[in-house]
Amino acid sequence: MKRAVRVTVNGKDYERAVDVRSTLADLLREDLDLTGTHVGCEHGVCGACTVLFDGEPVRACLMLAAQADGHEVTTIEGVAPFGEALHPIQEAFWAKHGLQCGYCTPGIIMSACAFLKEHPAPTDGEIREMLAGHLCRCTGYHFIVDAIAEAARALAGSRPAPTVE
């Protein structure tokens, strides 16, 4: 069973016919070639597929593609301001070694985008609580906490965006 879906992803409008069984993650990856949204567990546990849905972080594997009809989605491909430039959160992950294999990173960055809007000066405890919704098997999380704290400072403008040494 197919269904027509009109969706705005990273500011661009798309219209696709999707199988009703396919998830939003399937639509992004398979139909729109936006493979930055990673799929780990496909049942909502790992957080790798987190995207912004009408501005709020959600699991792209726990929504049907058909449900995105008429809505706006932002993926990791849409966070950087332009061209080769990185978003301050991405810069902070680079500068603070907040990733190793990178599989979980897009999901964490999408969550962090929303989290830092609500918590512009988060405590380590708040950052860790947010990260509890994301599985990372490489880093041990410490450098991710550092990266998000650094990103918060950069976004608050108290210091320039971190540069990579």
Next chain:
Amino acid sequence: MKPAPFEYVAASSAADAVETLRRYGDEAKVLAGGQSLIPMLALRLARPSVLVDINGCVDLDGLTESGGTLTVGALARQSGLERWARTRSPLFAEALGWVAHAPIRNRGTVVGSLVHADPASELPALLLCLDGAVVARRKGGERVIPADKVYLAPLATSLESDELATAARFTLPPEGAGWGFAEVARRHGDFALVGCAAVLALDGSGAVSHARLGFFGVGGTPVRSGPGEAALAGQQPTPARLAEAAKAAAAALSPDGDLHASAGYRKTVAGTLAERVLTAALGRCRRAG
């Protein structure tokens, strides 16, 4: 794409959803936030032939507080209740902080969680402790199911297959009441191994005028503790009395053991948490009069 094939119906109103449920009966499953249903479809633990998506039913949205009752529409997300709770109900705010993670709460609905009826989830225990009810509508009629008649077994409620849970009602604690909430889980956001919630209110003499004590994760359904509440009603809430009530409550539980925790461990933890939440609730009470 992992679920087994199904037919997808996007309902445009509650009446439309109810009509669709009447047509398909127990072959259909209601899709609200999908945060429990879609994993079950992906793991093929559920294989409904029709999904009735109620996300387009704007008449099911909304959260209203009136005359001491909070009514939560079937489309109200857990994050919406969380925002309301920040200024209106620290008990709900605390409990919702334990429900999965923010991205799940952004989609997951309050009513969906209530009628999914996972015995380890937080909100059903609050429905019991706050003398709540689920409003169920079917073609041609509506009924209100009190909380103590909702839960039958793990993932099973008294809702009929052609009924749509359109809203949930919670009776907010009386003026001056105190609350407590605690949970033990393996990791933050995991399902509870054991959880406990309490509401206490005192009369002018300092005796307990209102006591609610509820558990989750301790059996097939959430449990409201008759023995625990009876040990408190009309009594002076001394530390010894609270401990006795907690002990009586835990003794009456018959939790299951599983991979994560034995039955004995759950019972012990339930007693400990009950004493803690009762103590916390008492500390937050303001005496009447």
